[in-house]
Amino acid sequence: MKSCFPNPQDTNKSLSPNPIQPITISPSSSTTLCSLPDDLLLECLSRVPSASLPSLSLVCRRWSYLLRSPSFLSLRRLHNLLHPTVFAFSASDSGVFAASLRFQDDQINIHGLGKVASCLPFQIASLDNISHSRLSAIGPRIYIIGRNGLLCYDTWSGTVSLRSPMIFSRKKFASAVVSGKIYVAGGGSRVATAVEEYDPESDTWTVVAHAPRRRFGCIGAAVDGVFYVIGGLKIGGVTGNEFSRLATAGAEAHVYASTMDLYDVEAGVWLRSRAVPGGGCVVAACAAAGHVYILASHAVELSFWRFDARRQTTGGGGFGEWCRMKSPPLPAQVRLDSIVRFSCVGVEDKVVLIQVNGCIDDLLRRSGRNIRGLREGLILVYDSSRGEWSRGPDLPEVIQRAACVTVEC
Template sequence: MAAGSNIADEEEEEGFDEQRATRAFQHHQFDLNISYSDWITFDISARKRINSMSKNDDGSNQSGSNPSGCGGGADGFSIEEPQDADYPRISSLSYDLENRIFARFPISEFWKLCFVNKRCWALLKSGELFNIRREIGFKEPSIFMSATGQSTWWAFDREFKSRRKLPVLPSDVCFINGDKESLSAGTHLLVSGKELDGLVVWRYELVKNRWYKGPSMITPRCLFASATCGSYAYAAGGMAVELNGEVLYDTAEKYNPESRSWEELPSMRRRRKLCAGCYMDGKFYVIGGRDEAGGLTCGEFFDETENRWQLIPDMLKDDPVQSSHSPPLVAVVNNELYSLEASSNQLKVYLKKSNTWKQLGPVPVRADCNKGWGVAFKSLGNELLVIGASSVSSTNEMAIYTCCPDSDDSSELQWRSIDTARNRFRDFILTCCVMVA
C-alpha cells in the first residue's frame, strides 16, 4: 500500500502551511476583492490624519528633550508613535467582529488571509472560521470532482470561476485507477474505493488540505447509496465482492466528522446494490437498485426519530435499474426530489402525495451516452447541477449547466450554461460531490 510517509490516522496541526501559502501567493494576484454575492460591503472614506507626536492644548510638543523618541518612558522606551509615519484615526474592529467578517469570505479566497497577519493565519489554520460559519448560518457550496484524464481531484466554487487542485491522494494504483464513490460530511470529503488489500475509505479534510486514510465503514461496500444532511453522511446497501461471488447488503451507517467515526444504523427492508440516496424531509432515502432477483422499483427511507426504515412500493415503477445502467440519478432542491432519466435525458420531479413522477423537460447533457455513467447530477443550493457530455456540442469536453426548477411551473426549463474555458476536462465524470460548509 502506497500510503506515503506524510499520512497518519492521527491528525497533525498542518493545513495551510507557509510554503503552500507562499506558492499560492506566487500564482495569484494578491487582492482582497470579495466577489461572493452575499458579502457585506462597507466604506471607510474619511480618514483623519494626526501627527505622530502628541501635543498639548497650546500646540507645544510633549516629547520633551528627546526628539528621537528613545528612552522617553519610565522603562527607558518611548510609548509614543514613530515620528516618521501618519496614522489614520480609525476605530479598530473587535476580534469577534473581524472573525465574523472573515468567515463570510468565499472559501476560494481563504488563502489570502495567510498574508494579513499572524492572527489571521492562526484563525485560518485552526478551522475556527468554519465553526463561525455554522454559528451564523452562512453556507457555501463547493464542488469536488474527479474526471477522466485527471490524476488528481479538483475543487471548484459555485460558479466554476475559481478552481484548486487538491493534494495527490496517496493510495495504490488499484484505488487510483478503479471505480470510486464520494460523499461529504461537514468539511470532510470521503472517497470509497478498492485497494489491493480490499475496500477502503480515504478522507480529505478541507481545513487541513490533506488526505487521511480511514475510517473504513463498519461494513466495507461498493455500489451503495449515500447522502448528506450537511453535518453527517449516510451510506446504505451496496455489495462486497467475495471469492465465491457477490454479497448484497441491507446494512446502513452514518458518518460523524466530529468523531471521525461510523455509527451503525438499523438494517433496511431490502438488500440492494446500484441504488441511489438522498436526504429529504429530514429523512435518508434509498431508491431503486438491484437485488438477486433483478431491478427494484421500491424505495425506502430511514426516520431517525423512530429509528426505523419504511418501505415505499413502486417508487420507480416506470424506470427500474437495468443491469448495466448506473444507479438512479437523483438530487433534492428545496426539499423536492428530481431525477434525470438516463434513457431519455428527461428531468422529472417526484410527486410525494401520489407517489408518481412528473416530466419537466429535456436536460442539455447526454446521460444516455453511457447509460447514466459519467454524468454528475447534483443539488447546488437552490439549483440543479448537471455535468457531462453536451447535447448541443460534439466536443468531448465536459459541459456544465444549472437550473432553478419549479415543480409547479409548467413553463420550459431555463438551463444556464457555465463557461468551461478554464476547465477543459473530459466529459466523463468519474465521481463528483458537493460540500456545503
C-alpha cells in the first residue's frame, strides 16, 4: 500500500503546511463499543479470549444474542479461536455429572467438570433415562433431550435450564442439528412417523415431516443440510397395542435395520434410503468432515464404514459412495455382547469412539460374567486424514453410561 504520509526525502515536491484544526467531540456524539453496528461489534467480540466470553454474555441482551449467533461462530472459526470439545454427561439420583475432552494442537486432554446440576426433573435425572437421551449442541449450548423433558446446559456459564419437551414421548430416537435447529425422528410406536423440529429461539417443537418407516433405537447425524436417521429396530406392519405386545414379548417382527433414511431439511423431501454394505447391526454413527461414519456389529466382529454425504464435490468420489475403513482396535478384554455399547461423535476430521457399558449389574447376574476388564470409558480416536486409530484418555470413573456430544467453544 502507498503511504498516506509525505516522503521527507522527496525534494521534487514542495509541501505547503496546513494547520490542523483540533477536533472536538461532544459527549452526545461520542462513540462507544455499544454504539457500533452489529457487524463491527461482532468483529470486536469475535477476537475476545474464550475465558472472557461467559462474562460478556451477561452484559446485555444484545451482546448475549450476538455471541450466540451463527455469524459469531463463523468469525471465531475464521480466527482459529474455536476449540472442538467433546462433553460426556452421566446422571444419577444425586445429579448430573460431566467431563470434557478437548482437542488442541494435536493433543487430547480430558477435564473432569464434576457435578453440573443437582436438582433436575426425575425423568431426566434418573440413571436409566440419561443413557437413552440424545444430546445436540448449538453454539455453546448443549441440549439434553430426554423422553419427557429437555434440558439446556450452557457451557459458558455452567448453568442448566429447563426447556419445552418434545410433542411425542420418545425413547432411543435419532436427533441432529441442521441450520441451528434440532430434528428428531423415531423412538417407538406411538410416535408413528412424525419428525419434529425444535427452534431454540422460540423454545417450540413442530412436526415438519413424516418418515418413510418407523424405527426404534436409531441414531441421528446431519451433513450438508440432510438429516440422517440410521439403524435401529425396523418396525413395519405393526401398530398400536399390537406393537406394544410384540415389543414386550421380544417377537421376531423386529429386525435390526442396517439402513438409513435421508431427509433434506431445506427442500422438505426424503431422499433415497441407503443400506449399509455387509449388513449387520448399526451400533454407533456420527458425522465428521462431510461424511457419515457408521460402526456395525456382526456378532463376532465390527466393521467401520464411511458414507460420502457431500452433495457438491470437486474431487473423486461423490454423494452416496460407501468405503470400508479400518476397524477400531478394541482391547482383548472387550468382548462384543449386550453389555458393551458404543457412543460415537465427530470432531472436525476425527471420529471419537467411546465405550459405554449397558446396565452391568443386571446383565452380569444373568450372564455370570466377571466384571473385571469391563471398565467403561475407553476412548479410541480415528484420524480420517491418516486413516489410523489411536488410544485416547479414558473417561473419569464417575461418568457411567454416558451420553456424548461435540461442542465448539
